[in-house]
Amino acid sequence: MEPAKDMRTFLKHLEDMGEINFFDGVDLHLEVGVLTELMGEKEGPALLFDAFDGYPKGYRIITNAFRTCKRTALVMGLPIDSRGVNFLQAWRERYRTFKPLPVTQVEGGPVFENQINESEIDLRKFPTPTWHEHDGGPYLGTGCCVITKDPESGKINVGTYRIMIQEKNRASIKMNLGKHGRLALENSHARGKPLPVAVSLGQEPALFISSQMPVPPDVDEYEFAGWLQGSPVPVARGALTGLPIPANGEVVLEGEIPPLKPEELPKEGPFGEWPGYFTEATVGEVPLMVVKRIYHRNNPIILGAPPMKPPNSYLPAPLGAAALWEQLEKAGVPDVKGVWGFVYGGQPGPFTVISIRQRYAGHSKQALLVAAGARAGAWGGKFVVVVDDDIDISNPFDVIWAIATRCHVREGIDLVKGVWASVCEPAIPPEERYPTGYTTDRVLIDACRPYRWLDQFPKVNAFPQAFKQEVATKWGVKV
Ligand SMILES: Cc1cc2nc3c(=O)[nH]c(=O)nc-3n(C[C@H](O)[C@H](O)[C@H](O)COP(=O)(O)O)c2cc1C
Ligand SMILES: [Mn+2]
Structure with missing residues (x-):
């Protein structure tokens, strides 16, 4: 066509x-x-x-x-x-x-x-x-x-x-x-x-x-x-x-x-x-x-393209997340495997998820810091999550599973105050809606397996995709 x-x-x-x-x-x-x-x-x-x-x-x-x-x-x-x-x-x-x-x-x-x-x-x-x-x-x-x-x-x-x-x-x-x-x-x-x-x-x-x-x-x-x-x-x-x-x-x-x-x-x-x-x-x-x-x-x-409550939207995917992905790479964050947003307009929005293949200590935190400040991520951001690349970041269950099981709360969560905010951000208190513009805070969530003891982190209790496919084919099961 x-x-x-x-x-x-x-x-x-x-x-x-x-x-x-x-x-x-x-x-x-x-x-x-x-x-x-x-x-x-x-x-x-x-x-x-x-x-x-x-x-x-x-x-x-x-x-x-x-x-x-x-x-x-x-x-x-x-x-x-x-x-x-x-x-x-x-x-x-x-x-x-x-x-x-x-x-x-x-x-x-x-x-x-x-x-x-x-x-x-x-x-x-x-x-x-x-x-x-x-x-x-x-x-x-x-x-x-x-x-x-x-x-x-x-x-x-x-x-x-x-x-x-x-x-x-x-x-x-x-x-x-x-x-x-x-x-x-x-x-x-x-x-x-x-x-x-x-x-x-x-x-x-x-x-x-x-x-x-x-x-x-x-x-x-x-x-x-x-x-x-x-x-x-x-x-x-x-x-x-x-x-x-x-x-x-x-x-x-x-x-x-x-x-x-x-x-x-x-x-x-x-x-x-x-x-x-x-x-x-x-x-x-x-x-x-x-x-x-x-x-x-x-x-x-x-x-007509009326805005709607997420995940409903006039677009099928957070296009702004592609821009953030690009900016993360340009800022020198290596091995970014994907960027996603669950609540989005033109920007990745207040719940952004990044997947990386961890290469060195501090890599995941670097991705979080850059994402929170990069132009394509900062406006209207709130929660920024980084996960390992085995996580399907467009699947909310997989993302929540990663946060719930891999985040070491004391080291993995940071708060950054006073960042650029969207006028659409509902949670800014009335007294902070200054005519000169709004700011809000960011929560950075490191949900990667802690790099220091990566090798010892428990193995995932799920079969590799290829093996599942092989057994399914053998037994005539459609997947
Ligand atoms: C349906 C829809 C409604 C929008 N409404 C507004 C709006 O009322 N005000 C606004 O500033 N941006 C709005 N936007 C976002 C802008 O279109 C977007 O930021 C665009 O990049 C602006 O173009 P500019 O960068 O050339 O100013 C809307 C987007 C869509 C898809
Ligand atoms: Mn323009």
Whole structure:
């Protein structure tokens, strides 16, 4: 199968693979969210919702599009049957071949089939779920791409930030501090100018993967997506903003984020987030986009990617763990055999596990210290565990078994205070939620067999895989 160059081709692929279910008439208030959660928990098919009450038939929402390794492997150009740590390893190998593939500039394109001008804009004309029970409103942007240009560097950025409808023509875009879109915004507002912004709500799958991935600041997400899908992303110049917009997109909003005072900014949230909790609403903090024009294809398909309680997720594997794996190696930690996260967003998250083949005294502690401080591990980290390489780190039972049986508590557990934290971290006490940013502590758990007496450590009471296979074959037992 050729990589899909737009959402519709991807839909066709999903149909051919038997990996999509269709629903008509589901309620946008919670029901879309419930079905997405239910089928996501089972690592089930993608879901395509159509015929919403009060909306034209054909205005669709797709969710769980990338829920399984198989579907995501298709988009990321990985072996279709790779799973678990092998999926991350395959991704690492592919990433090493990354070469930016510049966009093709085009005039027009499918996204221009319809145009809605300023006076007619009503964002609620697009089906927009209230995804979770306690969400503060309908979120139009979850699987979206927010396109901005930094006025200082001139660099284009594409990032996924949640978008809540506020008014007919206004939507909050929650660009967190430090994110590339946010930096462009700050640079623009510092000059007293509004930031031109374009938002794509459904697009080629590779562009979404690229948009949500923490690629380095010098990498253009469009060029990354082009490389991923093996062909340049066609972009057209947005007439109002001058920004490159995906010509094969489903819906694109054009507008700007004006420099407003905190008292002019509305309430945003709460929103059910990826650690599995609702984040509190804030008032006067989240940037507000004024939408001035909308382009959309006939019968548009909006990509929904609501965060859910782990292990449910919009992705099948913690891609951020692959980045941490890379950084551990670059920092000189030898023989890292795998990195995994059990509670993850774009980063490996607050429960990270590393497997190593121990080579010297202190090797395991070195892996823990680097992981706790490396860029890809530090943000939103909490528990970092290191285990021997006989442990399947994507299997929580195996990891718990290793901690329970191999960790020598007095020597194997350390606490590091005051490390970079995610705004989504639920356990930061209210009085420590400083406006200048949050920090939290790390627990480093060495669950490797203690190196000093490795040879004497009790042997594992389980047969080697090869021997099991041999006996099973002899006795005709299927394994
Ligand atoms: C469904 C989804 C929702 C996200 N929501 C936000 C958000 O509201 N704010 C944010 O800063 N990052 C959010 N992210 C994470 C960013 O997309 C991610 O950090 C990305 O690398 C940001 O791009 P940038 O590095 O170019 O800023 C979300 C990711 C996904 C997949
Ligand atoms: Mn970026």
